[in-house]
Amino acid sequence: MAVYTDVGDADLEDLLKDYDLGAVLSFKGIAEGVENSNFLLRTEAGSFILTLYEKRVSEADLPFFLGLMEHLAGRGIRCPLPVKARDGQALRRVAGRPAAIISFLEGMWVRRPKRQHCAAVGRAMAEMHAAGQGFEITRVNALALKDWPPLFEMSRARADTIEPGLETFVSAELAFLEASWPTGLPEGVIHADLFPDNVFFLKDELSGLIDFYFACNDLLAYDLAVGLNAWCFEPDNSFNVTKGGALIRAYEEVRPLSAEERRALPVLARGAALRFLLTRLYDWLSVPPGALVTPKDPREYLRKLRFHQKVESADDYGDGLHG
Amino acid sequence: MAVYTDVGDADLEDLLKDYDLGAVLSFKGIAEGVENSNFLLRTEAGSFILTLYEKRVSEADLPFFLGLMEHLAGRGIRCPLPVKARDGQALRRVAGRPAAIISFLEGMWVRRPKRQHCAAVGRAMAEMHAAGQGFEITRVNALALKDWPPLFEMSRARADTIEPGLETFVSAELAFLEASWPTGLPEGVIHADLFPDNVFFLKDELSGLIDFYFACNDLLAYDLAVGLNAWCFEPDNSFNVTKGGALIRAYEEVRPLSAEERRALPVLARGAALRFLLTRLYDWLSVPPGALVTPKDPREYLRKLRFHQKVESADDYGDGLHG
Numbered sequence: 001m002a003v004y005t006d007v008g009d010a011d012l013e014d015l016l017k018d019y020d021l022g023a024v025l026s027f028k029g030i031a032e033g034v035e036n037s038n039f040l041l042r043t044e045a046g047s048f049i050l051t052l053y054e055k056r057v058s059e060a061d062l063p064f065f066l067g068l069m070e071h072l073a074g075r076g077i078r079c080p081l082p083v084k085a086r087d088g089q090a091l092r093r094v095a096g097r098p099a100a101i102i103s104f105l106e107g108m109w110v111r112r113p114k115r116q117h118c119a120a121v122g123r124a125m126a127e128m129h130a131a132g133q134g135f136e137i138t139r140v141n142a143l144a145l146k147d148w149p150p151l152f153e154m155s156r157a158r159a160d161t162i163e164p165g166l167e168t169f170v171s172a173e174l175a176f177l178e179a180s181w182p183t184g185l186p187e188g189v190i191h192a193d194l195f196p197d198n199v200f201f202l203k204d205e206l207s208g209l210i211d212f213y214f215a216c217n218d219l220l221a222y223d224l225a226v227g228l229n230a231w232c233f234e235p236d237n238s239f240n241v242t243k244g245g246a247l248i249r250a251y252e253e254v255r256p257l258s259a260e261e262r263r264a265l266p267v268l269a270r271g272a273a274l275r276f277l278l279t280r281l282y283d284w285l286s287v288p289p290g291a292l293v294t295p296k297d298p299r300e301y302l303r304k305l306r307f308h309q310k311v312e313s314a315d316d317y318g319d320g321l322h323g
Numbered sequence: 324m325a326v327y328t329d330v331g332d333a334d335l336e337d338l339l340k341d342y343d344l345g346a347v348l349s350f351k352g353i354a355e356g357v358e359n360s361n362f363l364l365r366t367e368a369g370s371f372i373l374t375l376y377e378k379r380v381s382e383a384d385l386p387f388f389l390g391l392m393e394h395l396a397g398r399g400i401r402c403p404l405p406v407k408a409r410d411g412q413a414l415r416r417v418a419g420r421p422a423a424i425i426s427f428l429e430g431m432w433v434r435r436p437k438r439q440h441c442a443a444v445g446r447a448m449a450e451m452h453a454a455g456q457g458f459e460i461t462r463v464n465a466l467a468l469k470d471w472p473p474l475f476e477m478s479r480a481r482a483d484t485i486e487p488g489l490e491t492f493v494s495a496e497l498a499f500l501e502a503s504w505p506t507g508l509p510e511g512v513i514h515a516d517l518f519p520d521n522v523f524f525l526k527d528e529l530s531g532l533i534d535f536y537f538a539c540n541d542l543l544a545y546d547l548a549v550g551l552n553a554w555c556f557e558p559d560n561s562f563n564v565t566k567g568g569a570l571i572r573a574y575e576e577v578r579p580l581s582a583e584e585r586r587a588l589p590v591l592a593r594g595a596a597l598r599f600l601l602t603r604l605y606d607w608l609s610v611p612p613g614a615l616v617t618p619k620d621p622r623e624y625l626r627k628l629r630f631h632q633k634v635e636s637a638d639d640y641g642d643g644l645h646g
Contacts, residue, residue: 003354010434023526024431026427028353112331200349
């Protein structure tokens with residue numbers, strides 16, 4: 001649920017004085033995204049999204065996020081394009097918050113991805129990785145390996161209230177990942193949160209990638225590991241090798257993985273599962289009792305992580321991979 | 324915050340099989356309304372709102388609400404028009420809830436109404452009252468005089484935690500209203516909740532009335548009394564006679580008030596203020612601590628009610644009224 005800051009008609013009128021978008025036809029808060037306030041804005045010039053960046057997004061990162069979308073859109077990636085005001089700047093201030101108008105992408109996200117959706121995402125991710133080359137601003141991943149132990153500390157004391165033994169399990173996994181995390185793999189700009197609700201489709205054709213507000217520089221294969229967690233498990237948390245194979249094969253048609261990346265994939269997938277386990281655990285324990293928003297169950301990622309622990313090689317992620 | 328039920332791409336596909344609206348182009352939950360789940364739906368045929376009726380709306384009332392919008396729209400009132408499926412019915416079921424697709428109205432609601440907005444609302448309300456004549460379904464007002472005492476009972480024990488003396492004040496006001504409530508005034512279909520967020524404007528022209536889910540049969544002048552409370556007070560809770568006069572005069576250009584209605588207006592305005600005081604009081608005391616949604620302050624309506632208590636005649640509501 002995502003309108004934290006109210007934007008009135010007067011605020012909007014003030015903002016639009018800086019643009020050539022014509023008169024406002026409609027303006028509605030959108031119940032999507034958990035980090036920012038988003039509004040669907042229709043003017044005589046078309047449809048747009050107005051985003052107000054709330055406190056969970058660092059203002060210092062906005063030139064990276066907005067610049068990245070512009071960079072990618074300019075290289076053929078279907079993603080929102082920040083709309084510049086007459087002064088050439090996309091970043092504004094609205095109702096006291098940093099804000100930007102971005103282009104509206106048609107499409108709908110898919111609740112139950114099928115094999116062909118996974119393939120489309122694999123291809124789009126690799127295209128994004130290729131297009132990100134040459135983008136000159138960098139951003140450190142704020143939710144990387146070194147950030148997981150302090151994140152866990154915030155939930156540690158109550159971890160076992162979620163599932164008995166969870167504290168010991170996570171501690172052991174953190175130790176394993178610190179000892180096993182790969183180095184020297186290809187790096188670049190990754191999306192880092194390419195979940196189904198951030199990918200739009202129109203009639204089974206991928207129509208766009210959205211929400212680049214976790215994007216950062218990190219191992220490219222880590223993005224693929226996030227994708228395996230996000231797209232290739234069934235509702236019962238069993239891994240679907242048909243979907244995994246489709247995702248990885250489509251990725252490799254654009255950017256083949258090196259032998260080192262393939263070897264590292266199970267460890268990266270464990271790390272990605274742990275990252276989402278830890279943020280969900282924190283959110284779960286932080287929500288006040290009786291709140292309207294139900295946080296996502298962290299145990300989903302515990303189950304996924306247990307699957308990755310049993311994986312012996314990247315080939316286990318897909319039918320007939322690298323065979 | 325207003326998406327209580329998630330509607331997936333498969334749910335939507337199933338629904339749209341019953342219509343001739345073409346393919347879906349986009350679909351987003353809207354953060355507006357507190358009773359229902361609302362989604363902005365764009366298809367090849369245009370823009371629509373999909374509403375899922377949640378538990379606070381009685382399913383038995385839906386033929387009244389949907390029929391009323393159709394009746395009014397057919398008589399030139401700018402309001403949402405329920406879109407009928409191929410079987411001639413607008414009422415469907417989506418994700419287990421009753422649901423309807425209604426037409427999308429352009430415009431934005433005005434945070435700080437000016438005199439001309441109040442005049443536009445007065446005229447539109449009277450036009451709606453006139454157009455409602457002949458609508459054959461009826462609905463009893465579920466928040467009328469007789470409903471206020473039991474509503475107050477739910478908050479009574481904690482009323483003084485909001486403002487010392489509130490319990491005694493409300494009890495006395497209820498007794499006064501029960502003794503003074505007018506009878507024999509003209510009745511008809513009223514909106515009963517025509518607040519600024521339910522009225523859209525495009526460049527200061529009224530473009531539509533929305534949210535008919537409190538509409539019912541009641542005294543027409545009671546709707547005007549709600550309007551005086553909703554549109555004609557300043558942020559400091561002082562009454563603005565310029566706005567009040569504009570609202571009433573514009574209303575009377577379409578439907579002049581009888582002498583009895585004028586005489587009853589101060590009592591009706593007290594009742595309307597109490598009705599919103601009581602629902603806000605209940606909501607305020609019901610919200611769990613730490614919830615993301617901040618309920619509206621009931622004391623706003625306590626201040627408004629105190630103003631109405633000092634009003635001697637309808638003429639006090641506007642500059643040069645009936646003088």
